Amino acid sequence: MTTAVLPETGSDIPPPDQAGIAEPSSIGEVSQWRLMARRFRASRLAAASVIVLLILYLCAVFATFLAPNPYDQQDSDQKYAAPSALTWDGGPAICSKTQYLDKARFEYKYRTDCDNGVPIRVFGRGFEYKLFGVIPTDRHLLTVAAPHKLLLWGADSQGRDVFARAMQGARVSLTIGLIGVAVGTFLGATIGTVSGFFGGAIDNILQRFIELLLSLPTLPLWLALAAILPQDMSVTNRYLLITLILSLVGWAGLARQVRGKVLGYSSSEYVAAARAAGSGNARIVFTHLLPNATSHIVVTAMLAVPATIIAETSLSFLGVGMLPPAVSWGVLLSDAQSVSTVQQYPWLLIPAGLVVLAVICFQLIGDGLRDAVDPYS
């Protein structure tokens, strides 16, 4: 009865007894998520990380546009060519480079000539590709005239452009972590909720199972699972299965945390109230428990992404994750297996910098999110 009257009076003049509550806060009008977003933006490192990661993802999307050379083009004239030396010749230019055979030691060497620079063109024409997979074009961000090659980060053992490969590899490395974590989060959240909400025997069995999974050494398990995939699988299938394998190991920790949260909430008074009001299990779970746990799930998932990226890189490095002809950062790094290779051709390690950068950014974002979601921890 009284509630029906309130809107008419309440819109203009707040009832006297509510004035005290309404007055101090614009905060009261802002939703929980808005507040979190505000707190998140306040932590500068996390916000900067978002920008850096966005740039990395844009690089992955525009990989073919950014790369002056096709990522899979082999070139026997450029084997282990060092990064193109930059110079100034009426504009930015690169030193021209010619390969010759060192007859005494019988290895290929390069002679650079910086007096006659090859000018770098912006938006020049290069190899043809399809932007976003649909728009055919041949424009690239930076190019040089035909016989020369712009190798920003040098070339690998087959004379392939490391920069182009790193950009292409970002497509696999930056998505496999996200998708793997997404699948793992879904599994973990579902199982954790079931376990925490129903309790009893189900809870007991699930918890023992999770303990079991957590007590396995992760890397050997990943290795074993990845090694049973046939070697001649198509790149897409392998990508999907590796993603699945990464998520299969990762969900257990999340399930345990979600269970803890759900268990805590389900004994709280508002759940008892909902139940007294006649809510079914489904309603309680989806409208009362999960929304409360969501922020926590998001944070845990975010903090799991870096571990998954590192896992993919490590597996590919060992030759059981993604395999050539697929390109990922781990596959690129597997070219730099030995000390002598790294000493002679240090630029092969440049993709490692990208891995570290991406992982640090994800970590900082995860930390920022955690602080934003739960400022008291």
Add this chain to the structure above:
Amino acid sequence: MLIVVVRRIVYMIVTIAIVSVLSFAIISAPPGSALAQKINQLQSQGGAVTQQQVEALEAQYGVNDPWFVKYVKWIGGFPHGNFGQSFTLNEPVGNLIWSRLGLSLVLSLGALVIAWGLSIPLGVFSATHRHTLPDAVITVIQFVGVAIPEFLFALVVMTLAATYLGSDVGGLFSEHFQGAAWDWSKFVNLLSHLWIPLVVISAGSTAWLTRVMRANLLDVLNQQYVQTARAKGATERVVIWRHAVRNALHPLVMTFGTTFPALISGEAIVSIVLNLPTTGPLLVNALLNKDMYLAGTIILMLSALLVIGNFVADILLAVVDPRIRLEAGRS
């Protein structure tokens, strides 16, 4: 307390049993076996392999049995110390793994000691000197330390050591000590090779634990009993080390269960890069060659190590913390 220990031991045995089934099922899943490769090898070495010989070999290794029959045969040998035969290396698995397992354990435990030894003082320093330059430096190093994949760190450290220290890196000994008898100089040589893997393996965990320690101590320092301790005139050192750190250590003991698996994983991959004779390289090769008894035994042994480690951690926790002891005794 006794009930707790007994219950934990039963859990432990059940866990190891399930792990053994799981690991074996995973490994025997892929089609094709190392035996087929062995037959190919025999054929290529000249000498036709007759159908009879193939069948005899297959019967000997039980290749055509379903996986659970193989499993029973395999596990049946364990009490006698017989872990099956490695197809690729032509040696009983038992001969291959013990020394490697020992080195894996030494490296993991060594890294554990280093990680704890460094992370506690660093974490305490970082927390008590919050917002100073050293704290910022430690924090940055932590972030990078957690972010660098171990294999990469191993590669970088090894390259730097090879370039600037000129030391022969990788492996356990320098060449001229390889077959030599044990003496002091060989031991020193061993140490000069071991520091790189130890540093690399412990780096990630040290960074992580420092972060945990710092956060824990900051939490504890805000509590009122710390204020009380200060108010009654205790010196800062006593307040920090006797009152605060003790309680902050507690979650660190609890992370033992996650630190140890990470160290064992790290040890495996670092050993591959550094070419150390531990279980890591052996496992990868066994998996790639589908040498299933070898791979299965290694996975089982590593898991058993972890389960035992967790058991020890649980008991330690119960010993350290009376609350846990009481609660476990009641339920």
